[in-house]
Amino acid sequence: MSRRESRTRPGPSGPQAGKYPVRFGTAELQRDWDRDNAWLLSVDGVAQSYVDLDDPGHLEFDYVRRMGDVVDSLPPGPVEALHVGGGACTLPRYIAFTKPGSRQLVFDADDRLVELVREELELRSVAALKVRVCDGRDGVATRRDHSADLLVVDAYQRAEMPGGLATAEFLRDTARVLRPSGTLLVNISDGQGLKFAKRVMATVAAVYPHALLLADPGVLRGRRFGNLVLAASKHELPVETVARRAASAVFPARCVSGSELEKLFGRAEIFTDETPVVTPLPPDNALGL
Template sequence: MDDRQQERAALGVHLSVSGQRARILEDGFSEHGYVLEIGGAEQSHVDIADATVVFYEYLRRIANVLDVLAPPHEPITALHLGAGALTLARYVQATRPGSGQVAVDYEPQLMGFVAELLPLPAGTRCELVVSDARAVLPELPRLFGHNPAVTDGVFRGIDAVILDIFTGMDAPAHLATADYYAELRELLSGRGVLVVNVGDDAGLPFFQQQARAMLDTFEHVWCLCDSSMLTGEHEGNVVLIGTARELDEDAADALFARGPHPAEVLGTEELWDFLEYLSGI
């Protein structure tokens, strides 16, 4: 950024829905890193020189899922529900050029502010949409109309749906339901995954609700987290992956190897065991 852009980024923009202010600030520890701050809390991190750098722990775990979803460099289709600083949209473009993407956020001012000051990598095919994360679903075949999700006018489904909106029990009620997960499942391609970031308090009460809703909806649900989260004693983020695919040894090993460490990778049965443990503490 030049000096004028940095001044505008630091001044920020008022978000009309939440009433909070969004700002973009230097991260303070790297040459090309910036942090999106909303309401005084850090929300996203972007390295504008290298989009493969994913600094936040839970976002790195989601990026790992995108890595094992398809062969390296093969384009995918991705839907981002909760756009933030478009960190993962940048990552998909950097690792899988030519991918078709849609990013949705309910704050009218946010994505334009981010895209202006932290432009997406050259060649990125990502439609930026202001909408509610559930209300937008009927529009997706049209929004994905000019990329690989649609072939000969037929909607073939989305390879990765990333839901990154939840902050514990304050999550929007109409999004934290098995019915909504079922609607998202219907949008997936044959190899598709629904990836849900769940931020929660100690005891993980909201995570338990969402994991059970996912298990009611998908044949298989994987779980990725820092191993310390398995005690149930800490607040933090846990990533759930709903899919038709069993977590085989190769995928589990690949996800574990990518970290960040200490890492835990649970398959469906292990997730059930974790939920049983949490219900007893």
């Protein structure tokens, strides 16, 4: 079978909508006809990334916009960023656009998906961005101490976050790689009761003294499945600035930090490499990540 399984818009140049076999399933590229050059990337029916090739400052997914709110609240100037999980590299494109001069490295385990994004979604045009095909945890382990300003964990295989990215051992390694003023960003998906998310919060809090959580109020109350963005640092975070940005969004999000965050995760048990990590799956009617 050829790399391209099928396509619906044949042509000699530009992205081609269609289905493509990748390592962890079948990827699909769909054009957004409401925008001139915007594309949705899904894997096995689960939405993974949305990119506007003409406007990298446009963040369609709410949770990615929340990550953008944190990035926008960092000190001005370029950053050294690591990304565990690539997809269509929406956030790296955004950082390259909003913080020119930034140097970024993406770790992604799906070699065929990386190839697809390079060929169809103009990944090579993103300045100072490199992609390394490897397990994200192994990739982080190769980085020098205090070498990154930003470390983003947004890795999913189909609809599941690899459990090894939620443990205290891995999070301690992220803290080793980040500079004292560096920021960790984690995309978590969870539903009723937030049992998994609360354990991730507790694990992050055991490693990082400062943290904040951004989520839609319905997701935060555990009323529906969705995404939560957790930011953490060894240094104080710009909580008020992030909260203002999130509250003024088209779809507002709540910002929880300090004692309120501690109350939210309560006595949740931390994840370790010795304890099994079972990540929650979205219900059948969920729209994806």
